[in-house]
Amino acid sequence: MNERTAPYPFIARGASAELFDMGGGQVLKLFRDSVSDEMVAREANASVHAAACGVPTAAAVGRQGRDGRRGIIYPRLEGGTLMDWIRRNPMRAGWALNQMGKIHAAMHRSDGGNLRSLKQVLATDIAYGPAPESLQRAAIAYLEALPDSDALTHGDFHLGNVMMTPQGMMVIDWSKAAAGHPAADAVRSEMLMRFGIGPADWVTNLWRDWAARRLRRSHAAASAVSVRDIDAWRPVVALAWLRARDAPGRTPAFMRYLDGALKQARLPVTR
Structure with a gap:
């Protein structure tokens, strides 16, 4: 998937995922196929745990797949x-x-x-x-x-x-x-x-x-x-x-x- 075929407006890409603007103050982080299911689950769970501990972070608010890709929904951070x-x-x-x-x-x-x-x-x-x-x-x-x-x-x-x-x-x-x-x-x-x-x-x-x-x-x-x-x-x-x-x-x-x-x-x- 690239920016032209993305389900939402493209924001950024990293080594393991791409980030898209879902609107309403939320973003969708879609992972590459090379990333394990375990790592995706760990990232989501750890972000929620860290936020509950008082760490300044964006806690995952849900999971959403798109076109066969696994994704995590986060609050959008401006900056x-x-x-x-x-x-x-x-x-x-x-x-x-x-x-x-x-x-x-x-x-x-x-x-x-x-x-x-x-x-x-x-x-x-x-x-x-x-x-x-x-x-x-x-x-x-x-x-x-x-x-x-x-x-x-x-x-x-x-x-x-x-x-x-x-x-x-x-x-x-x-x-x-x-x-x-x-x-x-x-x-x-x-x-x-x-x-x-x-x-x-x-x-x-x-x-x-x-x-x-x-x-x-x-x-x-x-x-x-x-x-x-x-x-x-x-x-x-x-x-x-x-x-x-x-x-x-x-x-x-x-x-x-x-x-x-x-x-x-x-x-x-x-x-």
């Missing part, structure tokens, strides 16, 4: 992503990242309800990733020994999944949500900010590294997550990310990041 807002307001980037970190920390003070276990997600991604078997076994044993938690974690918390609206910042896209340790989710955001898909020129990389540090500090200031917690979770979160990593932009930098984390945890490095 754009926080990334777009920062591009227009670069001098306020620090403030925006501070607010984003506070939202992330507040999210983690809620429980994950019936969401899947983040530890199990990480273990599965490590086991089915490209790392050598000896490293996989050592990393999973290390993961199992880490303290567990049932905090609400987003799993994809970055500048593209926070909207700047007239009501303030709103978190979107709960498809990777889980119940787990806040430090693991903070590490995931650090990685997304530094190594996610996007420009990889040296100036942008410097900005991304700065933004990741700013977000991490603002989250730490508003939470009980310590530097030690972050260091402890970094090797397994980074190793798990290898399973789906296909963006070449910052691969050398990411591999240095991963190997540094593995060394600190006294785990075998990848090379």
Whole structure:
């Protein structure tokens, strides 16, 4: 389906779905065939749970299929992503990242309800990733020994999944949500900010590294997550990310990041 054959006016598209204006203050998010039924259901359920916990977000209001495609109905959020807002307001980037970190920390003070276990997600991604078997076994044993938690974690918390609206910042896209340790989710955001898909020129990389540090500090200031917690979770979160990593932009930098984390945890490095 494309804009010309869409059931409603087209708004935007992402890697996994397209968004259409249903009118009446609602939008329809139609998923691509490659997205699993489990992920669609998780996104809808997690958005409702997060909203009930007080997280600023748009909670799913229903499910609707269209032309064989699965969809979720959401309230329409006016505005754009926080990334777009920062591009227009670069001098306020620090403030925006501070607010984003506070939202992330507040999210983690809620429980994950019936969401899947983040530890199990990480273990599965490590086991089915490209790392050598000896490293996989050592990393999973290390993961199992880490303290567990049932905090609400987003799993994809970055500048593209926070909207700047007239009501303030709103978190979107709960498809990777889980119940787990806040430090693991903070590490995931650090990685997304530094190594996610996007420009990889040296100036942008410097900005991304700065933004990741700013977000991490603002989250730490508003939470009980310590530097030690972050260091402890970094090797397994980074190793798990290898399973789906296909963006070449910052691969050398990411591999240095991963190997540094593995060394600190006294785990075998990848090379």
